[in-house]
Amino acid sequence: MRELTFAIEYDPGADPIMDVFAAYPSLTAHSLDGVIAADQFWRIERFSGPAAALSRIEEVRFDDDTCGEAITETRCGAARFHDTLERSTNGLVLYTHLDAIRGCESVHTLAGTHLPSGVIFQTRRRGSAHWWRLLMRSDDRIGVFYDDLSARLREGLSFRMGHLRDADGWRQESLAGTALSEPQERALRAAVAAGYYDPPRETTLDDIAADLGIPRSTLSYRLRRAESALLHGYVDDTTPDRWLE
Structure with a gap:
């Protein structure tokens, strides 16, 4: 193509x-x-x-x-x-x-x-x-x-x-929004639901990891990957001049 x-x-x-x-x-x-x-x-x-x-x-x-x-x-x-x-x-x-x-x-x-x-x-x-x-x-x-x-x-x-x-x-995210893996989405949804991103922060990564039954390090890694994908998707969406490169 x-x-x-x-x-x-x-x-x-x-x-x-x-x-x-x-x-x-x-x-x-x-x-x-x-x-x-x-x-x-x-x-x-x-x-x-x-x-x-x-x-x-x-x-x-x-x-x-x-x-x-x-x-x-x-x-x-x-x-x-x-x-x-x-x-x-x-x-x-x-x-x-x-x-x-x-x-x-x-x-x-x-x-x-x-x-x-x-x-x-x-x-x-x-x-x-x-x-x-x-x-x-x-x-x-x-x-x-x-x-x-x-x-x-x-x-x-x-x-x-x-x-x-x-x-x-x-990629899929170019056509229909940013795509996250199922573990990343599950981690992100759990963090949002628990108030992790709300000021003042209402919970900790340890609490969310315990609720999900996964190590804290795993949760932290999945959230960083999800946040990176979402931020890059947003920036790419607002800087279309890059298409001309």
């Missing part, structure tokens, strides 16, 4: 979705997208940020008169379906399906036109940038896709190339 990465930067006022990110600097999003055909794709996107920013994202996404897909001057005509899968104080998960796309060009439609079928997209958004990773069976016609994409960007959008290489780092 091959991997292509790039980023598109947006000037203020150039895109209604990206304007929300510009207005709320702490707002972030990551998505998993799939192209079904040149005129059809789906996306699941998870947003994290202030409640006001999430409400604005929902307003823009559910407004059929607003297009957040086109990279050219022409607005996308399509049969749109959006649904809120999850909503919390600082989190939002949206499902999107666009069908019968016509009259516009987007990253998805250009990939559907030029690249082999079965392309998967992983994206990140923050501030003025939208980062993309494409997972492909091969890089046939990748030059045509790259030339078409970079040449067709409308005013206010700019392109930054990352890399083209064998796919790397598409």
Whole structure:
């Protein structure tokens, strides 16, 4: 499998979705997208940020008169379906399906036109940038896709190339959150339930290890591994520029 990465930067006022990110600097999003055909794709996107920013994202996404897909001057005509899968104080998960796309060009439609079928997209958004990773069976016609994409960007959008290489780092945690081993998760859940991470600390590692029936050293090791995985997952999520390296 091959991997292509790039980023598109947006000037203020150039895109209604990206304007929300510009207005709320702490707002972030990551998505998993799939192209079904040149005129059809789906996306699941998870947003994290202030409640006001999430409400604005929902307003823009559910407004059929607003297009957040086109990279050219022409607005996308399509049969749109959006649904809120999850909503919390600082989190939002949206499902999107666009069908019968016509009259516009987007990253998805250009990939559907030029690249082999079965392309998967992983994206990140923050501030003025939208980062993309494409997972492909091969890089046939990748030059045509790259030339078409970079040449067709409308005013206010700019392109930054990352890399083209064998796919790397598409772990489970990249697609569906950070993955912990069963012992690590059991240890972490026990520590959280016992109040180990609450100030003031309500328990000790000795107490939790005794409850789990394992040595203190084993518990400490599992917690360190779990904490490391979670912290790296968080930092990786908030520094998508690394994709371009």
